[in-house]
Amino acid sequence: xxxxxxxGVIWEADSTDPEKSxxxxxxxxxxxxxxxxxxxxxxxxxxxxxxxxxxxxxKMIMTTPFCPYGPALLESARAKAEEATGATTTIEMAMDAWxxxxxxxxxxxxWGLF
Numbered sequence: 001x002x003x004x005x006x007x008g009v010i011w012e013a014d015s016t017d018p019e020k021s022x023x024x025x026x027x028x029x030x031x032x033x034x035x036x037x038x039x040x041x042x043x044x045x046x047x048x049x050x051x052x053x054x055x056x057x058x059k060m061i062m063t064t065p066f067c068p069y070g071p072a073l074l075e076s077a078r079a080k081a082e083e084a085t086g087a088t089t090t091i092e093m094a095m096d097a098w099x100x101x102x103x104x105x106x107x108x109x110x111w112g113l114f
Contacts, residue, residue, distance in 0.1 A: 009102070011049040013056070020051055020085050024058075027084035031076045034069055040077055044102030047094055049081070055088035056081060063098045 013021035028046055029039045040046055040060065048059040058081050062070050074091050082089035 009044055009047060011046075013049040013051045017051045020056075020087075021049055023084045024049055024056070024081045027080040028077055031073065031080050033063065033073065036063065038103075038107055040073065042104045042107040043098070044104065045073075045098065046077065047096065051085075051087070055090065056085065058089060058091045059094050060091060061094050061096045061098050 011021055011025075013024070025041060025046075029041045031040045032038065033040065033043060033045075036043065043063060045062065046058060046060050048057075050057045050059075058077060060074060060077055062073070067073070070093070074093055078089050078091040081091075
């Protein structure tokens with residue numbers, strides 16, 4: 001999968017297991033930020049997915065450092081990723097700063113950003 005074919009973040013799993021990676025990506029589209037009304041995929045909050053024999057690992061950021069919905073979003077993302085593939089899933093909250101340029105192409109149109 002090339003960057004031209006897949007808008008948004010390119011995960012490690014996109015090259016190591018593209019089929020499972022796409023299953024997880026589609027499942028995570030169901031995890032919505034309740035304040036913004038966009039999915040964690042549209043917002044670009046899922047920064048990486050690693051798939052190994054022992055399970056899968058998701059690296060995720062928040063739109064703000066003290067997001068009140070952070071714990072619920074992390075658990076929802078972990079559960080959806082695990083449900084998608086049946087693999088034990090761990091999730092890590094990374095400390096990278098989010099900015100609107102991380103959003104999928106067109107996702108910020110309603111906000112007048114792009």
